[in-house]
Amino acid sequence: MRPSRTTLRAAISTVSAAVLATTVLAGAPATARAAEPESAPAAAAAGAPSVRFVDIQGDGGTTLKANVFTPAGADGTRRYPVIVLPTSWSMPQIEYMAQAKKLADKGYVVVGYNSRGFWQSGGEIDTAGPKDVADASKVIDWALAHTPADPQKVGMGGVSYGAGISLLAAAFDKRIKAVAALSGWGDLVGSIYSGRTEHRQAAEFLGATGALTGRPSAEFRTIMKDFLASNLDKEQDLINWGRKRSPATYLDKINANGAAIMLGNAWGDSIFPPNQTADFYEKLTGPKRLEFRPGDHATAEGLGLFGLPNDTWTDTQRWFDHYLKGADNGVERESPVLLKSRSTGAYEGYRSWQDVPSAQRRIGLDGSKQLHTNWDSGADGGLVILSSMLDQFLRLPPMASIPLLPRSLAAVWQSERYDTEQRVRGTTRLHTTMTSTAESGTAIAYLYDVGPLGIGKLVTHAPYTFHDKTPNQPFGVDLDLFSTAYDVPAGHRLAVVVDTVDPLYNEHNPSGARLTFSSPANDPSYVSVPVRD
Structure with a gap:
C-alpha cells in the first residue's frame, strides 16, 4: 500500500x-x-x-x-x-x-x-x-x-x-x-x-x-x-x-x-x-x-x-x-x-568577480548548421541535484561522445588542441545568429572538455528560449552560460554543442521546426571562454 x-x-x-x-x-x-x-x-x-x-x-x-x-x-x-x-x-x-x-x-x-x-x-x-x-x-x-x-x-x-x-x-x-x-x-x-x-x-x-x-x-x-x-x-x-x-x-x-x-x-x-x-x-x-x-x-x-x-x-x-x-x-x-x-x-x-578571468579564449562558430528540433542529441546538463553532486565528490560531470553526436540534432564546433592547461574561470558567453522556421523555439548551449578519445566532460551550459520571432528571419542571440571554475588539461580541446532538448528544461520547439546557426561576415558568431593565465 x-x-x-x-x-x-x-x-x-x-x-x-x-x-x-x-x-x-x-x-x-x-x-x-x-x-x-x-x-x-x-x-x-x-x-x-x-x-x-x-x-x-x-x-x-x-x-x-x-x-x-x-x-x-x-x-x-x-x-x-x-x-x-x-x-x-x-x-x-x-x-x-x-x-x-x-x-x-x-x-x-x-x-x-x-x-x-x-x-x-x-x-x-x-x-x-x-x-x-x-x-x-x-x-x-x-x-x-x-x-x-x-x-x-x-x-x-x-x-x-x-x-x-x-x-x-x-x-x-x-x-x-x-x-x-x-x-x-x-x-x-x-x-x-x-x-x-x-x-x-x-x-x-x-x-x-x-x-x-x-x-x-x-x-x-x-x-x-x-x-x-x-x-x-x-x-x-x-x-x-x-x-x-x-x-x-x-x-x-x-x-x-x-x-x-x-x-x-x-x-x-x-x-x-x-x-x-x-x-x-x-x-x-x-x-x-x-x-x-x-x-x-x-x-x-x-x-x-x-x-x-x-x-x-x-x-x-x-x-x-x-x-x-x-x-x-x-x-x-x-x-x-x-x-x-x-x-x-x-x-x-x-579582489572582485570581474578580476577572476585574466583573458578570453575565443572559439569561432563558423559556417552554417541546421538542426531538426524535438529530438535529444545525447548532450544534456544531467539531472537536478544528482549530476553536480557526482562532479563534487567523484569529479564525474555529465559526459557525451562528441564524435557520435548526430549532426542533424546537434551543432558542434571544436577548438584546436591546447598545448597548455586552460583554467576556465568565470562566465562563458555565446554570440550567434539564429534563424527558425517557427516563431518560438528553444536551444541549449554546452561547453565540453574533450579528451583524446572524443569523450566530452561538461564544463558548463545554459538554455535559451525565444518567442514572437518572424519565421525564416535571422536574429542575434547573446547567452551567458553558467559560471564555473574548471581546468582543461593540456592536449584536450573545447567543444561547443548546441541542441534543442534537455531533460532539465521545458522546450518550445513546435513539431517539425528547424533551427539554423550562421556566422555573417559582418557579425561573426563565437563563444568567448574566460580563462586565468
Missing part, C-alpha cells in the same frame, strides 16, 4: 530528528573541536549551552515553531550577539541544531525557526514573500524580548530558502548587521527562468517537496501550474511574483542598511545557478564576501548541518565573529571573492 503524505512527513521528521539530535548531543567530532580557536568565551567553559523549543508568533499571529540555544552560564547580566536562522525549503526546525550548538558554544544566542507553511509551523507557504519577511522581524523581536540577545548585534543566515529570506529581511529590518546566505538567490526569476526558459526539473523538485512537507498557498500552486505548463499568457504574472521575492529588487534598501553580507553557493547549483549570485554580489556596496565551491544546491555546506567539519560553515562563523563580535580574525582583509576549483579542489582568492 502506498504510504500517505502524513506518514511520509512523519518518517522524514523522525529520521532527521534522530540524526541531528545525535549530532548535537554528541557534539562536534574531536577533529573539529581541536581546530577551534582557544578564545572561546569563558561562559562556554562552564558547561553546555541550553536549548529549548518554543512557539513564536509570526506575522498575523501565525505560530512559528522554533528552537533557542543560549550560551552556557548566561544569567541575565550580559548580552550576547544573536543569530536568527530560518529553515530551508521543506526542512524541519531542527535543521540547524548542530551549527546552532557550535555558535552557542562561541557565545551566541541562536534562534532557528521553521518557516511558515512547513511542518509544524502555521500558515501557508509564502515562498519568501512579504509574510516571510515580516516573520523574520517578529522572530528578532521575540529574541530581543525573551533571550539575553544584544539588540545592536543581530545577524541572520541560512541555507537555500533561509538564505533568501535572510537577504530579503536585511532590506527591511535595519537591526540586521550581518548575513550569511548559503545556496540562496539574488534573482529568483533569473534562477528558475534564466534564458526565458522554464527550469522544469528544479521547479518540479521544489513543488513536490513543498507539497510533501508543507501547505502550498493557492498563489504558489497557480504560479507553479502556469510555469510548468509554459503558459505565456501568465508570463508577466510570474515575473512580477518572482521580482517581489528577489533580493536584487531591493538592492538600494540592502545597501542603505549596510549589513555585512556573505554569499556562499555552488558552481553546479541546479536550483539557483551561480551567475545571478555573482551579479547580485557585484552590486552590493557594503562589506561583502563571495564564495563558490563545487557541488549542487546546498551540497557545499550540507555536511556541516550534521556538525562535521565544513569550510563554508567555518567561514560563516568567522564572518559573524568579525561583524557581530568585532573579532580581529582577518576576514575583512582577505580577498573577498573565494573560488574552489572543480578540478583540483584548490582555493583561489580575487
Whole structure:
C-alpha cells in the first residue's frame, strides 16, 4: 500500500530528528573541536549551552515553531550577539541544531525557526514573500524580548530558502548587521527562468517537496501550474511574483542598511545557478564576501548541518565573529571573492568577480548548421541535484561522445588542441545568429572538455528560449552560460554543442521546426571562454 503524505512527513521528521539530535548531543567530532580557536568565551567553559523549543508568533499571529540555544552560564547580566536562522525549503526546525550548538558554544544566542507553511509551523507557504519577511522581524523581536540577545548585534543566515529570506529581511529590518546566505538567490526569476526558459526539473523538485512537507498557498500552486505548463499568457504574472521575492529588487534598501553580507553557493547549483549570485554580489556596496565551491544546491555546506567539519560553515562563523563580535580574525582583509576549483579542489582568492578571468579564449562558430528540433542529441546538463553532486565528490560531470553526436540534432564546433592547461574561470558567453522556421523555439548551449578519445566532460551550459520571432528571419542571440571554475588539461580541446532538448528544461520547439546557426561576415558568431593565465 502506498504510504500517505502524513506518514511520509512523519518518517522524514523522525529520521532527521534522530540524526541531528545525535549530532548535537554528541557534539562536534574531536577533529573539529581541536581546530577551534582557544578564545572561546569563558561562559562556554562552564558547561553546555541550553536549548529549548518554543512557539513564536509570526506575522498575523501565525505560530512559528522554533528552537533557542543560549550560551552556557548566561544569567541575565550580559548580552550576547544573536543569530536568527530560518529553515530551508521543506526542512524541519531542527535543521540547524548542530551549527546552532557550535555558535552557542562561541557565545551566541541562536534562534532557528521553521518557516511558515512547513511542518509544524502555521500558515501557508509564502515562498519568501512579504509574510516571510515580516516573520523574520517578529522572530528578532521575540529574541530581543525573551533571550539575553544584544539588540545592536543581530545577524541572520541560512541555507537555500533561509538564505533568501535572510537577504530579503536585511532590506527591511535595519537591526540586521550581518548575513550569511548559503545556496540562496539574488534573482529568483533569473534562477528558475534564466534564458526565458522554464527550469522544469528544479521547479518540479521544489513543488513536490513543498507539497510533501508543507501547505502550498493557492498563489504558489497557480504560479507553479502556469510555469510548468509554459503558459505565456501568465508570463508577466510570474515575473512580477518572482521580482517581489528577489533580493536584487531591493538592492538600494540592502545597501542603505549596510549589513555585512556573505554569499556562499555552488558552481553546479541546479536550483539557483551561480551567475545571478555573482551579479547580485557585484552590486552590493557594503562589506561583502563571495564564495563558490563545487557541488549542487546546498551540497557545499550540507555536511556541516550534521556538525562535521565544513569550510563554508567555518567561514560563516568567522564572518559573524568579525561583524557581530568585532573579532580581529582577518576576514575583512582577505580577498573577498573565494573560488574552489572543480578540478583540483584548490582555493583561489580575487579582489572582485570581474578580476577572476585574466583573458578570453575565443572559439569561432563558423559556417552554417541546421538542426531538426524535438529530438535529444545525447548532450544534456544531467539531472537536478544528482549530476553536480557526482562532479563534487567523484569529479564525474555529465559526459557525451562528441564524435557520435548526430549532426542533424546537434551543432558542434571544436577548438584546436591546447598545448597548455586552460583554467576556465568565470562566465562563458555565446554570440550567434539564429534563424527558425517557427516563431518560438528553444536551444541549449554546452561547453565540453574533450579528451583524446572524443569523450566530452561538461564544463558548463545554459538554455535559451525565444518567442514572437518572424519565421525564416535571422536574429542575434547573446547567452551567458553558467559560471564555473574548471581546468582543461593540456592536449584536450573545447567543444561547443548546441541542441534543442534537455531533460532539465521545458522546450518550445513546435513539431517539425528547424533551427539554423550562421556566422555573417559582418557579425561573426563565437563563444568567448574566460580563462586565468
